[in-house]
Amino acid sequence: MLSSADAVIIGGGIMGTSAAFHLAQRGLRVALVEKRFIAAEATGKSSAIIRQHYSNEITAKMALYSLRVFQKFSDAVGGDAGFVETGFVVLVDAKDRDGLEENVALQKNLGINTRLISTDDLRALDMGIAETNTVAAAYEPEAGYADPAFAATSFADAARKLGAVIYQDTRAIGVEMVGGRVAGVETTNGRISTRAVVNCANAWAPGIGKMVGVDLPITASRHQVATLQRPRAHAQPHPIGADFINQIYYRPEGAALTLVGSISAAEAEQKADPDHYNEAVDYAFVEDAAQRIRNRYPYMAQALSKGGWSGIYDITPDWHPIIDEIPNGSGFFVAAGFSGHGFKLGPAVGVMVADMVMRASAPTAGLARTLFRYARFAENQPVRGKYEYSIVG
Numbered sequence: 001m002l003s004s005a006d007a008v009i010i011g012g013g014i015m016g017t018s019a020a021f022h023l024a025q026r027g028l029r030v031a032l033v034e035k036r037f038i039a040a041e042a043t044g045k046s047s048a049i050i051r052q053h054y055s056n057e058i059t060a061k062m063a064l065y066s067l068r069v070f071q072k073f074s075d076a077v078g079g080d081a082g083f084v085e086t087g088f089v090v091l092v093d094a095k096d097r098d099g100l101e102e103n104v105a106l107q108k109n110l111g112i113n114t115r116l117i118s119t120d121d122l123r124a125l126d127m128g129i130a131e132t133n134t135v136a137a138a139y140e141p142e143a144g145y146a147d148p149a150f151a152a153t154s155f156a157d158a159a160r161k162l163g164a165v166i167y168q169d170t171r172a173i174g175v176e177m178v179g180g181r182v183a184g185v186e187t188t189n190g191r192i193s194t195r196a197v198v199n200c201a202n203a204w205a206p207g208i209g210k211m212v213g214v215d216l217p218i219t220a221s222r223h224q225v226a227t228l229q230r231p232r233a234h235a236q237p238h239p240i241g242a243d244f245i246n247q248i249y250y251r252p253e254g255a256a257l258t259l260v261g262s263i264s265a266a267e268a269e270q271k272a273d274p275d276h277y278n279e280a281v282d283y284a285f286v287e288d289a290a291q292r293i294r295n296r297y298p299y300m301a302q303a304l305s306k307g308g309w310s311g312i313y314d315i316t317p318d319w320h321p322i323i324d325e326i327p328n329g330s331g332f333f334v335a336a337g338f339s340g341h342g343f344k345l346g347p348a349v350g351v352m353v354a355d356m357v358m359r360a361s362a363p364t365a366g367l368a369r370t371l372f373r374y375a376r377f378a379e380n381q382p383v384r385g386k387y388e389y390s391i392v393g
């Protein structure tokens with residue numbers, strides 16, 4: 001094991017690997033420690049939907065920046081992120097109509113390719129869809145999904161090519177502080193001296209915070225994904241959807257599968273221990289998801305259940321991440337609490353972490369992290385969007 005590094009990253013999901021790549025690109029000698037293997041946790045289990053529909057400027061900007069990376073991943077990073085363009089629709093009822101319109105205007109201002117569409121347009125776009133109860137809809141033609149394990153592995157490979165060293169099966173068990181500054185990381189395979197630690201440990205981030213006396217307001221909850229096989233006559237992929245009327249998101253997978261998850265904030269109440277939770281899907285969830293997707297696509301009455309799985313969300317009180325150095329000048333950096341919507345932001349987060357660790361005087365590509373400062377919780381200044389869409393932000 002390296003005896004010293006310029007920066008040690010804890011966690012080998014999309015955030016840690018993207019951070020490793022961007023820091024190595026800026027010439028730092030990086031070590032990344034992962035207790036299991038790359039993409040073993042939230043990243044590997046992600047539905048990996050890549051859309052830009054956000055209700056605050058900076059998150060939408062991060063999503064746009066990241067989409068451009070996913071679209072040209074082999075040039076921008078190297079390797080493959082398995083990006084598949086499908087388009088994405090947001091469907092709301094009267095209650096959220098104003099919010100949707102404001103959000104689309106905000107996104108268009110940032111250069112995001114999105115537009116409001118009528119229910120007739122929606123039907124023309126997606127033949128099998130039932131527009132029942134839908135009052136307003138927006139469409140992003142460039143959205144899609146990726147293979148999250150490919151994406152993280154490709155970031156890790158690209159980081160290695162730039163000199164980063166990645167230790168899998170290696171758990172961080174202590175962060176050493178001397179005089180209020182990070183001095184090293186103790187791992188199950190030895191100690192690495194460093195002046196910078198980046199905590200990208202998702203639901204385990206609070207445990208890493210405790211090592212240095214930092215209390216991170218991140219809780220873990222279990223989220224399920226149901227997999228259904230579409231009837232043969234509808235094998236053609238449909239667009240991705242965030243359906244606020246039926247409280248689900250859905251996306252196609254490969255030739256004939258549809259993944260369905262919940263967008264109800266109530267799911268956050270399923271608190272879980274990230275080390276001991278049921279990684280399978282509950283049959284009751286599959287039945288409920290099948291009913292909800294059938295409301296949107298009547299042909300799904302003939303869908304076959306193909307099971308599903310569960311993963312962990314690292315939820316903060318306002319469903320937005322913490323990207324900050326805590327306390328300032330300590331060398332203890334955090335990029336965690338992505339609350340179930342972080343995968344699509346991974347490329348931008350790597351840039352923001354690199355700016356933070358390098359103490360850049362201005363944010364690269366306008367990706368400012370001020371909104372995600374740790375102190376916002378103590379100051380009672382949570383991130384607020386135009387409407388409360390929990391994971392859709």
Ligand SMILES: Cc1cc2nc3c(=O)[nH]c(=O)nc-3n(C[C@H](O)[C@H](O)[C@H](O)COP(=O)(O)OP(=O)(O)OC[C@H]3O[C@@H](n4cnc5c(N)ncnc54)[C@H](O)[C@@H]3O)c2cc1C
Binds near residue numbers: 045
């Ligand atoms: C079911 C599900 C569906 C989702 N769908 C979407 C979606 O459609 N679109 C989207 O944008 N986002 C989605 N997300 C959210 C997204 O997947 C996460 O926000 C993102 O993957 C978080 O990445 P991460 O690197 O922070 O976390 P992780 O991938 O969990 O990585 C953290 C890593 O830290 C490691 N670690 C923890 N403690 C230690 C330690 N002490 N030492 C060493 N290593 C340690 C863990 O083993 C883990 O591999 C979804 C998440 C889930 C669970």
